[in-house]
Amino acid sequence: MSAPTAARAGDEDRLARAALSRVVEPGDHRVLRLVRELGAVTVRDALLAQRGQAPAADVAARLAEVDPHAELDRAARTGLRFVVPGDQEWPSGLDDLARPEPLQHRGDVPLGLWVRGPLRLDALHSAVAVVGARSATTYGTRVAGDLAAAVGRAGLPVLSGAAFGIDDAAHRGALGAGGTTVAVLACGADRVYPEAHRSLVEHLAATAAVVSETPPGGAPTRVRFLSRNRLIAALGRGTVVVEAAVRSGALNTANWTERLHRPLGAVPGPVTSAASQGAHQLVRSGAAAVVTSGQEVLELVGRAGEALVDEPRAPARPRDRISARQRVVLDAVPVGRGVGSDAVARACGFGLVETGAELQRLRALGLVDGDAGWRLTDLARRDRPEGGEP
């Protein structure tokens, strides 16, 4: 055991957490709860004291073999740091993981996070998680990229995994907008899965951060993905699900977001697309709000009064510029066959003289045609409201 360099003097808690990180699976809520309640040093020592005794014999034996100084040294040499509770950059959102019940046997506050990259993790308190299906559609990847770009342009970091599909599109969208984007991995933060995303993950490690609860070298397993999902939900300010099939890891992340009482949004899509079924279920169940634009995502995760959305409005139309009386007359003019002024007067309820005068003004505006009885012009017809009107 060489002199500790990564661990500072008195950093017994960090060393205990690093050692436990080697023998405790990510998201093992039983051990994590003990660590949270008793402290890492106490739990480590208690485990070590059980060497040779069932049922903890195996864990204790492995724990005895771990040299946490060497672990931290080796991590530091490969550009990794181990961020633990109490560190200045500790992302305090993770502490909220102490509250919810376990989900699929995973839960609680991690021992620490293995991090590669220059970004301080406490910057993630304003991050937005953008998650979804690996087998995304071109629609989904386009929307994920657009939403992540809007988040990036607003100066908020994006959080996602490193999978194909939505994760990939979210990182690239944020990067394209000059934003900060962070990958939370199920494998060790020194590894890349899938291999096809090596250059993406290396870029995130060089410019922002790549984060994992799994110690360096660790392989991606299903339990580690399930554990990882709770971190994505807990690190940021809220989560947006872009596409998710019915049985989807993104729904697991959504579930954690809901359990943490963080804002959860879901992007609708074609009802004919299986990739959008999960998102629609989240909305139907009341778990998620519908989000359809970057502005709406910012509104979703914004603090009160921040980023309030202007609901989309149609462009101004000629009929917006005429008087209320003129509109009443205009609305009484038929689309097809022309009719006499008397018929229009009857339909609008004004007198014949007044109706005639307004019809002349509407003709001057190009909205009605009086050549063969009064009827709407093409301009007025184009101007008509959508959806059922003539």
Next chain:
Amino acid sequence: MSAPTAARAGDEDRLARAALSRVVEPGDHRVLRLVRELGAVTVRDALLAQRGQAPAADVAARLAEVDPHAELDRAARTGLRFVVPGDQEWPSGLDDLARPEPLQHRGDVPLGLWVRGPLRLDALHSAVAVVGARSATTYGTRVAGDLAAAVGRAGLPVLSGAAFGIDDAAHRGALGAGGTTVAVLACGADRVYPEAHRSLVEHLAATAAVVSETPPGGAPTRVRFLSRNRLIAALGRGTVVVEAAVRSGALNTANWTERLHRPLGAVPGPVTSAASQGAHQLVRSGAAAVVTSGQEVLELVGRAGEALVDEPRAPARPRDRISARQRVVLDAVPVGRGVGSDAVARACGFGLVETGAELQRLRALGLVDGDAGWRLTDLARRDRPEGGEP
């Protein structure tokens, strides 16, 4: 004035309503309210008494010229009937229009409905209105047709307008499924607008019903479309908006549906499609529930316990058929590089012997490969949950 044939003896109320229908615009809530509170005969007589006196002089003069017997005779000769409150087939849902405040100066219970077709209007109490944009997308028309077909197959009538786009698709979808479908028009029930839908409207008149508040011969005007929309909302059991731009007549129908406290559904679509913006707004505002399938539409309008939806589930997977302990072991096996039994044992938390035995069983099931360390097979990888997991 010839002998009344369409009006039966003592049918003074029907005659008064027919006469008023000629001089009162559809949805004129001031007059309709008086009729509802004082009776049609009283209102007609009061108006007639004001002949020559402003401001009702014009209406009174026109009313004096109307021969309601002749109106009803002429209607009957062209296959039209005038259905009024108190008639056996009067669709009682319309009476609910007495409650909401006017919207865009339109409202209240109509004087009566001019109807062409064999369907009794009281059959519409179980109808579902399917409405949306004229300028619908192929996506929207496909979904409208599918939903209307599901409604038709369930034995419920479909209600819509007669416009291009969603209205058209809804009728054709219902007809294709052998369903009953009814058009509510803004022009007279003897007319067709747009002309391109003549054969569709004639088919509905021959097989079900074409309905209008506007008297025979009346032209389609904007106020009549706005008045018509409240009837679509009030006639049926609920309304589904398939596609609607931000400024859309379908949103007016949706608004009436909400004001009548009837179920309102909206079909999501691509957020990149302007045609779906209105539907998404309805969901975001809390006015409408998301509906994504015919079953969900039936659930929306169903009485409690009717047509409960089975949420879509993914097909069963091999991992559904293994034991819980085997799943824990399987979930600890990495995707990429193979690892030793000891690594899997550590990750899953079981002893080495037990882990080894479960790995052999999983190998026999074709889920893990032990040739170069333990790793998931293609079968297990295909079987993995969507969205973030390996």
